Amino acid sequence: MSQAPSVAYNLAGIAVLVLLLAVGAAYLLDGFTRASAPAQPSLADGNTIRQTISGRELTIPASWFRYGEPVHGGFTDQIDLRVMFAPQGAGKALPVDISLVPRSRARTSSTLLDAVYLHQFGDDTLAGVPGLVGKPLGMGQGYMGESVWYDALSPNPFVAKCAEPVEAGTPPRCLRTVYLGSGIAAVYAFDATILGSWRLFDAEMRRWLEPIGAWQNG
DSSP: OTHHHHHHHHHHHHHHHHHHHHHHHHHHHHHHHHHHSOOOOOTTOOOEEEEEETTEEEEEEGGGBTTOSOOOOEEOSOEEEEEEEOOTTSOSOEEEEEEEEEGGGOOOHHHHHHHTGGGGBOSOOBOSSTTOEEEEBOGGGTOTTEEEEEOTTOSSOOEEEEEOOSSTTSOOEEEEEEEEETTEEEEEEEEGGGGGGHHHHHHHHHHHHTTTTOOOOO
């Protein structure tokens, strides 16, 4: 009869030990996950790689390359980067994917606004981004679920084309293409939540692209 409390006590002790081991394993797993996650790119990053595109040599921190694979210096016709959009007052930092390509391979978003998008606009106007006009594109032209947001008051307007997300619960994705000068074009891809800070967008991208030699008024 006296063994029953002892057995129960031992079982309780084992249960507590198992629980502590499980909690410890969870902390170790969380710590390992945080340690193995790639660090966000920073303007202070070093370990640079030199690549030449459109006759212009760029010096780019290795941590900025989008896909994380080993990158070698030399000549290339496309450079894929990821930077962070985090201007003062814009809330949390959000990633912006940048593809640098020769100008001959890209048309700017402002050019497409006049040459293509304006002819696809319907009568509806979208709301939600102060300072920008939002217009859905005609579904009959292959633009289902896409819209264009632009600054109607500027002679060189901010323009971005956005598409509804494939995955439910995620924000739309937007594209914006500009010429940087020296034969380079930049294609930006970003979450539509950044549109609310559109006035800061180009200045923030300049902070990243100027130090590596990509930004030059053209």
